Amino acid sequence: MTAPLLWIILPILWGSAALFLRDLKERLFPASAVFSLLLAWIAWQFPIDSTLESGRFALRISSTLIILGRNFTLLNVDRPMIALMYLALSLWFLAGFFARPNLLFVGTAQIVVGLLIAALSVExxxxxxxxxxxxxxxxxxxxxxxxxxxxxxxxxxxxxxxxxxxxxxxxxxxxxxxxxxxxxxxxxxxxxxxxxxxxxxxxxxxxxxxxxxxxxxxxxxxxxxxxxxxxxxxxxxxxxxxxxxxxxxxxxxxxxxxxxxxxxxxxxxxxxxxxxxxxxxxxxxxxxxxxxxxxxxxxxxxxxxxxxxxxxxxxxxxxxxxxxxxxxxxxxxxxxxxxxxxxxxxxxxxxxxxxxxxxxxxxxxxxxxxxxxxxxxxxxxxxxxxxxxxxxxxxxxxxxxxxxxxxxxxxxxxxxxxxxxxxxxxxxxxxxxxxxxxxxxxxxxxxxxxxxxxxxxxxxxxxxxxxxxxxxxxxxxxxxxxx
Amino acid sequence: MNPLSILANLLLLGTSVALLVGRQWRWRIVALALQYLGVFILVLAAWPLELAAVKLVSGWMAGTVLGFTRLSLADADASQREQSAGVGFRLVASGLVVLVVLGVAPGLSAWAAPISVPQAWGALLLVGMGLLNVGLGVRSLANILGLLTILSGFEILYAAIETSTLVAGLLATIHLGIALVGAYLLVAPGMDPIE
Incomplete structure (x- = not known):
């Protein structure tokens, strides 16, 4: 797995799905808040470019994803920044449950943050x-x-x-x-x-x-x-x-x-x-x-x-x-x-x-x-x-x-x-x-x-x-x- | 100087003036489509055909999106003209833009060697006319057409110095994105609310 896949592509896919699942109405807010919190937790806990082994399982998050010949790179040192952004996003989703903005907010906000992280990682x-x-x-x-x-x-x-x-x-x-x-x-x-x-x-x-x-x-x-x-x-x-x-x-x-x-x-x-x-x-x-x-x-x-x-x-x-x-x-x-x-x-x-x-x-x-x-x-x-x-x-x-x-x-x-x-x-x-x-x-x-x-x-x-x-x-x- | 480049610049001049002073949305969409043809010719001087064609295709798709959206509103909005009076003012302003472009373009070309003088003419002309369109436009369509024009002008300049496929793809995405935003803003008030 690559870090950009985890913190850029996956949130964009989640956000796109949320745009189509508007029938879930306000349940989208806590679901997306938990998803963003999970991404923040992974960024906080899991090092990039290091292998984590647990019994027969080994997990390695590599730093670079190549798209059309250009690199999207999230290094280990970027983890606090990623965690901060997804923690902030989860707070916005949690509070959104009470503030009730329109339902386009959930999916769009998730995609927007994914793109902004992509912006900070592109080479x-x-x-x-x-x-x-x-x-x-x-x-x-x-x-x-x-x-x-x-x-x-x-x-x-x-x-x-x-x-x-x-x-x-x-x-x-x-x-x-x-x-x-x-x-x-x-x-x-x-x-x-x-x-x-x-x-x-x-x-x-x-x-x-x-x-x-x-x-x-x-x-x-x-x-x-x-x-x-x-x-x-x-x-x-x-x-x-x-x-x-x-x-x-x-x-x-x-x-x-x-x-x-x-x-x-x-x-x-x-x-x-x-x-x-x-x-x-x-x-x-x-x-x-x-x-x-x-x-x-x-x-x-x-x-x-x-x-x-x-x-x-x-x-x-x-x-x-x-x-x-x-x-x-x-x-x-x-x-x-x-x-x-x-x-x-x-x-x-x-x-x-x-x-x-x-x-x-x-x-x-x-x-x-x-x-x-x-x-x-x-x-x-x-x-x-x-x-x-x-x-x-x-x-x-x-x-x-x-x-x-x-x-x-x-x-x-x-x-x-x-x-x-x-x-x-x-x-x-x-x-x-x-x-x-x-x-x-x-x-x-x-x-x-x-x-x-x-x-x-x-x-x-x-x-x-x-x-x-x-x-x-x-x-x-x-x-x-x-x- | 390549005669095709001169022709492309004349095309850009005509279409950008039409976009600025035109009152019928249909003619403005046609002008936009022709404008992308001029952009394509100028970009072709720096890029291979298959990559330059991206500009043309994405531009025409943008025009198609805006055209079909506006067409769907025609019955409800038939009596409305796209812009208010002030054609004379717009023509004078475009004349000033042309004068500035003629003065500035050779300097830009001398400063940035990969950019030829015809490319600098076309690019600066579109940027200037696009800015006028955005500044003077009172409706979403005029603003969107202005933004597309500015971006097209910049793309002529940028094509001379950068040939990245990712950039070509992202710029095409932004072109289509602007057109989709324009289309959305045209139809959104009439859509069913999402709460």
């Missing part, structure tokens, strides 16, 4: 852009399910992601020339510009970020949350691979200065825009823009620190996005397909747990102390401060913007006790939720959601070493960036 690794493009195209049906028209954000998402493809592919050809003659500054400059543009499109860096809030405002928040969890994570790892492989990139100080400058601007704009949003979906979208800025700052640190901080940001982001996406899915159903603050004013009396979950997640994005987001972000910003105080200051302002967004949401949707100060009308306070949605206080699932949200955000924030104790393992994926 030459620049072909990753092609596989990311295929994943983006496949995700369209779950973003615009049958029976619903799509908004402009979807086409912008597809267009911007596809625009990144030519730059990344073309730069692959240029880089062979750069490696042959690194002293050719004009060639290095052109290659650098193309790399920057390609990544700016793929990673949704300002000004190509606009699809994120648009999509978050018009599509199912759970599906968008899933994409915003996995796409930036894959592109960040892809970016680390770029820096790891090309010495001229590692040795060019301007690259890291640019990453700092752009990261700081993206953090500042993401946080600031989040603070002034009246739509909770768009607010979450801008929180992710802020996170993308932090990823760029982490990449800008270069060396082992870049790897550690990039991977350290991921668990907190997954948790915050999951908690926020479930909350928005619940509120969307209760409020009758609107996530505008004004429309939620009365609804929130019946669903305070969803509000608490959403606000906690936004505060996590903003690195509030004692939340799970504080542990990786505070040391990152402190390290950035040592190198570039103004970049750290801009990122901190962005974080303040997110904290403002969280507190503003809490204040705007506060209980009717504050009606006088808020200027809410009697009608909005008396608004009733969708009859089919059970109020939180009598809903055991809502209590479970509240308990898990508070535990994952606050308890893991108090003992972050549970999440961040294994970061050193990721260094082996990028040997040139390691210590």
């Amino acid at each position: 030459p690794f620049l072909y990753a852009a092609l596989l990311i493009a295929v994943a983006v195209l496949l995700s369209v049906p779950m973003l615009a399910p049958p029976g619903r028209s799509h908004g402009p954000g979807l086409m912008r998402f597809v267009s911007f992601q596809l625009f990144g493809l030519p730059f990344i592919l073309f730069v692959g050809w240029l880089l062979t020339g750069v490696e042959a003659s690194p002293s050719n500054l004009s060639l290095v400059l052109r290659a650098g510009i193309l790399v920057a543009l390609g990544f700016a499109f793929l990673q949704a860096v300002f000004p190509f970020h606009s699809w994120i809030p648009m999509l978050a405002g018009e599509s199912n928040p759970y599906v968008v949350g899933f994409l915003l969890c996995f796409l930036p994570m894959t592109v960040s790892i892809f970016g680390l691979g770029f820096i790891d492989r090309y010495a001229w990139l590692r040795d060019t100080q301007l690259v890291f200065q640019m990453l700092f400058a752009v990261g700081a601007v993206v953090c500042f704009l993401g946080g600031t825009w989040a603070a002034i949003q009246n739509h909770l979906g768009r607010m979450l979208g801008f929180a992710v823009v802020f996170e993308i800025g932090l990823s760029l700052l982490a990449l800008g640190l270069s060396g082992a620190e870049a790897v550690q901080f990039t991977f350290a940001l991921i668990p907190a982001r997954i948790i915050a996005l999951l908690v926020a996406s479930i909350a928005l899915s619940g509120l969307l159903v209760a409020a009758g397909r609107s996530l505008l603050l004004d429309d939620l004013a009365g609804i929130i009396r019946f669903h305070p747990f969803l509000l608490i979950g959403f606000v906690l997640s936004i505060l996590t994005f903003g690195a509030l102390p004692l939340t799970v987001g504080f542990a990786p972000k505070a040391p990152l910003l402190a390290r950035v401060w040592q190198i570039s105080p103004w970049a750290a200051a801009a990122a901190m302002l962005g974080a303040c913007g997110l904290l403002t967004a969280g507190l503003r949401t809490l204040y705007s949707l506060a209980p009717p006790l504050l009606a006088g100060q808020l200027g809410l009308t009697q009608e909005s306070l008396l608004a009733k939720p969708n009859d089919s949605v059970q109020p939180d206080r009598t809903n055991p699932y809502a209590w479970l959601y509240l308990a898990i949200s508070v535990f994952s955000i606050l308890a893991l924030g108090l003992v972050p070493q549970i999440l961040y104790g294994t970061l050193a393992q990721f260094l082996a994926i990028f040997p040139q960036l390691g210590p």
Whole structure:
């Protein structure tokens, strides 16, 4: 058996089968969660390219699969990354059982993650852009399910992601020339510009970020949350691979200065825009823009620190996005397909747990102390401060913007006790939720959601070493960036 | 300079302008099909026939998918034109694109030696016109046609420097994927919901 067969082909086949087995309805969610958890467990337990013997049985997972003359290689050092991605996917499926996105989500999400892992394993690794493009195209049906028209954000998402493809592919050809003659500054400059543009499109860096809030405002928040969890994570790892492989990139100080400058601007704009949003979906979208800025700052640190901080940001982001996406899915159903603050004013009396979950997640994005987001972000910003105080200051302002967004949401949707100060009308306070949605206080699932949200955000924030104790393992994926 | 390449470039100019200013979806699909013929001729200069034919076949399949899907919507949407007014503006914009391409293409060819000047003309023309189509298009079909045009332009450039079978296959998959996404977005609002 080969590793790509196990972690790429098999999940894609499972996802394809899930698309045809939609009659199983919500049972698909736990089944796919168990399947993904199993893949994560195998990645955690079984070494690649080593033979495991038990009595008469011997199992060997080899690292390479050849398709059309090109290699898909998953090495032993990649196992923590594979385990992380499939563990995250299983959490999304488990939570999906409660959030109930459309049934296309299960199969499509499984295929998308399989393709993203394929993107991180293909050789030459620049072909990753092609596989990311295929994943983006496949995700369209779950973003615009049958029976619903799509908004402009979807086409912008597809267009911007596809625009990144030519730059990344073309730069692959240029880089062979750069490696042959690194002293050719004009060639290095052109290659650098193309790399920057390609990544700016793929990673949704300002000004190509606009699809994120648009999509978050018009599509199912759970599906968008899933994409915003996995796409930036894959592109960040892809970016680390770029820096790891090309010495001229590692040795060019301007690259890291640019990453700092752009990261700081993206953090500042993401946080600031989040603070002034009246739509909770768009607010979450801008929180992710802020996170993308932090990823760029982490990449800008270069060396082992870049790897550690990039991977350290991921668990907190997954948790915050999951908690926020479930909350928005619940509120969307209760409020009758609107996530505008004004429309939620009365609804929130019946669903305070969803509000608490959403606000906690936004505060996590903003690195509030004692939340799970504080542990990786505070040391990152402190390290950035040592190198570039103004970049750290801009990122901190962005974080303040997110904290403002969280507190503003809490204040705007506060209980009717504050009606006088808020200027809410009697009608909005008396608004009733969708009859089919059970109020939180009598809903055991809502209590479970509240308990898990508070535990994952606050308890893991108090003992972050549970999440961040294994970061050193990721260094082996990028040997040139390691210590 | 190969006369066939000049012919291919003229074909690309005509079809890309037709895609940009055309009002009838049928003529735009025909223009797309002819555009792939031009792409095929320019790619043929760098690739063997059997590999270059992948571009033509995948492109025509993409056009067929979009055409048949749009045809199935014709009765319900017969009175609607594919785009709003502004033909004059679009023509002026395409003229500007042509001017830029004429100025930039020789430089690109000099910088990237495997890319010939006719290939650079065709590629940059399609990228520029595709960007206009995506930027000015208000409907899914216009955006999808624009994306296909941009990708076709890039493929002419990329064919000159890369002959990998896997890449050819993946790019063909992406072409078909874009067409299928376009077809899906056209019909999805009328489909039965899946909850």
